[in-house]
Amino acid sequence: MKKGILVIFLILLTIFALAEEKVIEVKTNQMTWMDVPYSISFSKILDIVGEDFEANWYSIRVLDENGNFLPYQIDDMDGNHRISSSDVLLFTFKKYAKIVISDDSSMDLMSFDPYFTVKKENDEYLINSKDFDVKINKYGLANFVRYKDIKGTIYNELGTARIAGWSGSTFYVNGKLGKHVEMTSSGLTIDNVRVLKAGPIAVTVVSDLYSKLLPGLNQHIVTHIFKTGDVLVENTFTFTNYVDIMKLQVMATAPITSIDDNALHILPMFRRMVWAEQINGTPLDYWTQRNAVKYVNGKPYIEFSAIDSMKPLWWGATYAFVSEENWRANFSPKYGLGAAEILPEKPIVYSDLKDFVFHDFWFYESREFRDGIFRWLPGEMDNYEATKGVFPPYSEENVGKYWMAKFKAGDVVKYNRYYSIFQSRDTNEAIDFLEKRTAEIQGVHIIEE
Structure with a gap:
């Protein structure tokens, strides 16, 4: 019986370890009907999350106060084609948003249709x-x-x-x-x-x-x-x-x-x-x-x-x-x-x-x-x-x-x-x-x- 309890405990511990997340809440006093623009560098996100957390930066999700996914984008500021400290996360929100970063290595970035077109x-x-x-x-x-x-x-x-x-x-x-x-x-x-x-x-x-x-x-x-x-x-x-x-x-x-x-x-x-x-x-x-x-x-x-x-x-x-x-x-x-x-x-x-x-x-x-x-x-x-x-x-x-x-x-x-x-x-x-x-x-x- 004790052995069974120990096994269950180890399984639960493994699940929780695999599902560890870091959360950054973003808030403002909503006063108009418009979305509020927001940008944050990955250097700042790293400072908040901490270097001891094994973050999968491609796992990033942005959610509103009701748990719905918000569109976001990551700008490759240094042009190295991967997420690095100088890159910037951008999104718009009303009143409240939540940035979630997981250590789950299997997760990848979400994809959204572009709002703009660019012609040279x-x-x-x-x-x-x-x-x-x-x-x-x-x-x-x-x-x-x-x-x-x-x-x-x-x-x-x-x-x-x-x-x-x-x-x-x-x-x-x-x-x-x-x-x-x-x-x-x-x-x-x-x-x-x-x-x-x-x-x-x-x-x-x-x-x-x-x-x-x-x-x-x-x-x-x-x-x-x-x-x-x-x-x-x-x-x-x-x-x-x-x-x-x-x-x-x-x-x-x-x-x-x-x-x-x-x-x-x-x-x-x-x-x-x-x-x-x-x-x-x-x-x-x-x-x-x-x-x-x-x-x-x-x-x-x-x-x-x-x-x-x-x-x-x-x-x-x-x-x-x-x-x-x-x-x-x-x-x-x-x-x-x-x-x-x-x-x-x-x-x-x-x-x-x-x-x-x-x-x-x-x-x-x-x-x-x-x-x-x-x-x-x-x-x-x-x-x-x-x-x-x-x-x-x-x-x-x-x-x-x-x-x-x-x-x-x-x-x-x-x-x-x-x-x-x-x-x-x-x-x-x-x-x-x-x-x-x-x-x-x-x-x-x-x-x-």
């Missing part, structure tokens, strides 16, 4: 889907060229960089800055551009560019075009040499304005705005003076014509030296269509004025969403008491010592941004949607079981 046309690619088309230019930059029956340049050059600095700077040796140069990603040299295999969730584009004018500056762009109309652009700037930088920004150009001159620019009220402080007021005061404040659900938002400079206090930008906020968008009441920039995490606002100006902030200029580093301090900073004397005056020595951003070999700067196409009936509905959509995206978190 000369040096460009056209990515087609039921609802929208995206063109990838030779630099690997994405452009929405169709949304349903609307065609044109709808949202362009997603994730392109605007870069300025001093070419051939030897300031650290002899105090000479060299020649000032400025370019966008389209002015960089192409090292490699790859459009990965279309999947059921997304199409991923990988682009590697480098600067000849600022040797040592390299841009690595990973663009995930999700079936939801959300495009996650992960920009990584690496430095392999000493480089003096005045401007390092990521951008999206022509959001809606190329198809509708009457498009509106909408965004949350800035938490900090240097121009408002210069007139001894608040951001709300500044935009109220320009008749550009709209209340939705009891909160003030900014709304104005997307092609109007809005009488800036000084300089040509519609706004500059302002806090990065959760989202901003251009919206066409005519088409009921919007193009948004959504930050995956709530951005920091620095209380010290120098820290605030010398960290990332937002620009809206030339119909471009720009954000990042900007180390040029116009003379108007000294024309107002609130900012007078805070920054050293212009001189080559002061620019070199205090203004410019200095990067050395091994330094890395990263920007992750969602550039999203959405539909709403009016700006009230658009603002309400973007608040909820941002909360969903920023609220995504993982729980290890």
Whole structure:
């Protein structure tokens, strides 16, 4: 009898050993009807699962809260044709998803029909889907060229960089800055551009560019075009040499304005705005003076014509030296269509004025969403008491010592941004949607079981 019990126990132990699984739960606060895009690298999955677990990475399954299988894809980021640490798992979900990894060596990946088709046309690619088309230019930059029956340049050059600095700077040796140069990603040299295999969730584009004018500056762009109309652009700037930088920004150009001159620019009220402080007021005061404040659900938002400079206090930008906020968008009441920039995490606002100006902030200029580093301090900073004397005056020595951003070999700067196409009936509905959509995206978190 005891022998029989022991045999049964050993059989059960073997079954449980063969069926061991690791589970990663992914959750968010679902606030809209849309699926939420999600990506996670296998390097991160390995950190969670642990190296002592004999995982069969091809056993991966993704389930919803009811235990139904969700479509997923694995992007071969390093091109080695097998699952490795740099590869990425992509899926979309509502509220809850569960990633399950087994040690069962007999299991294989699930297969799903692709959502997109990809066609190569000369040096460009056209990515087609039921609802929208995206063109990838030779630099690997994405452009929405169709949304349903609307065609044109709808949202362009997603994730392109605007870069300025001093070419051939030897300031650290002899105090000479060299020649000032400025370019966008389209002015960089192409090292490699790859459009990965279309999947059921997304199409991923990988682009590697480098600067000849600022040797040592390299841009690595990973663009995930999700079936939801959300495009996650992960920009990584690496430095392999000493480089003096005045401007390092990521951008999206022509959001809606190329198809509708009457498009509106909408965004949350800035938490900090240097121009408002210069007139001894608040951001709300500044935009109220320009008749550009709209209340939705009891909160003030900014709304104005997307092609109007809005009488800036000084300089040509519609706004500059302002806090990065959760989202901003251009919206066409005519088409009921919007193009948004959504930050995956709530951005920091620095209380010290120098820290605030010398960290990332937002620009809206030339119909471009720009954000990042900007180390040029116009003379108007000294024309107002609130900012007078805070920054050293212009001189080559002061620019070199205090203004410019200095990067050395091994330094890395990263920007992750969602550039999203959405539909709403009016700006009230658009603002309400973007608040909820941002909360969903920023609220995504993982729980290890």
